[in-house]
Amino acid sequence: MGKRLTISSLAFFISVVPIVSGSRAAKSAPMLLRDGFAVTGVDGRLVIHDGNEANPKFSFDRWSFELDSDLSDGRGLVKAGASLELLPSSALEKMIADANNRTGTSYRLGGRVTRYRAKNFIYPTYFLPLTKTKKPLSSTSQKSPQQETRPTINEPNDVLTIPKELIEKLPDRKKGTDYRKRQEGKAIKTKLAEGGRAGKPGLKQDFILVDRTALFRDMSEGAEGGWREVSFVLDALGRTEAKISLRLLPCQALEQAQHEQSAEPDALRFKIAGIVTTYKGKQYLLLQRATRVYSHGNFPG
Structure with missing residues (x-):
């Protein structure tokens, strides 16, 4: 009887300890946001x-x-x-x-x-x-009843008069308005703005890369921050074109591609899609999809 109690208590202890330790690990694990949020x-x-x-x-x-x-x-x-x-x-x-x-x-x-x-x-x-703005201080001084001005209500049949201050601000119809000159001025300002933007570095627009075949290059060797050493080299498929290398940004698609590459000794080909951006003269790719391409020996690695 004593042996049965000992065995049952040991079995209960073995079954409970992993559950408790697992719950503690789940509580201590960081609550990460999902990829693509x-x-x-x-x-x-x-x-x-x-x-x-x-x-x-x-x-x-x-x-x-x-x-x-x-x-x-x-x-x-x-x-x-x-x-x-x-x-x-x-x-x-x-x-x-x-x-x-x-x-x-x-x-x-x-x-x-x-x-x-x-x-x-x-x-x-x-x-x-974002900038912090100071709230205007409310004036505590109260106007005396004598200083308060009451609005004057005209009779319905009175002639509508425009204040002199507004009349002075209205354009003179006799002089007319040269709309052509106004449009030319706007066009000149637009050209100057575009020229100024073109001269500034780092203002290139991002674009989407879709269904391009590329070779996977991983020089990170599993180091922390090693995603900076991972890139895709766009495949010209036999054409005499300059090879374009895109550094990869960390995401789940990159992690999956690295997992597939780790099982093969040679560089794999993938059909990729993602967002290409430029940062300090270097091009980076935020990978959205990477599907392995099987060449069946037609294209050497």
Whole structure:
């Protein structure tokens, strides 16, 4: 009887301990946001990454966004005060340039959340600078009843008169308006604005890459932050064209492609689709889809 009690108690202990430890691990695990979650406008502060000085390999090129409020997708949650690393993009380059020209670093950020190796990132697409304004002080002085002016109500049959101040601001019809000159002035201003934009660096628009075949190159060797060493080289399929290499941004599609590549000794071909952006003269790809292409030995790796 005693042996049966001992065996049953041991079995109960073995079955309960994994459940308790699993629940503790689930509580301690971070509540990550899902990959592809759209951020429509969250307030926060642009901060430079603490590891830039410790790791000069990144060339002082890591930026984070400190949240002013909680960010949730309905399941995952990032608490206020937490920082999410910002991915390279044309919007981030503009954001950094704007922060260098103003005293504050508070912004309203829009973009897309990515998930890679149990960590969330934000791919910025637009931002709005935020500034604190002082509320005007309400005057406590009260007007005396004698100073209060009562509106004068005219009779319905009175002639409608226009105040002299408004008459002086009205354009003189006798002189007329030269609409052609006005349109020419607008056209000149538009050309100057376009010329000014063309001369500024980092203002290239993002574009979508669809159904291109590319070779997978992974030089990260599993290191932390190794996504910076992963790229896709667009395949010319025998044509004499310059090879274009796109650095890959961390996301679930990249993680899946790395998993497939890890099982093969040679570089794999994928048919890819994603968003191409430019950051400090280098092109990056936010991968949306990567489907393995089987060449059956027709195209050597």
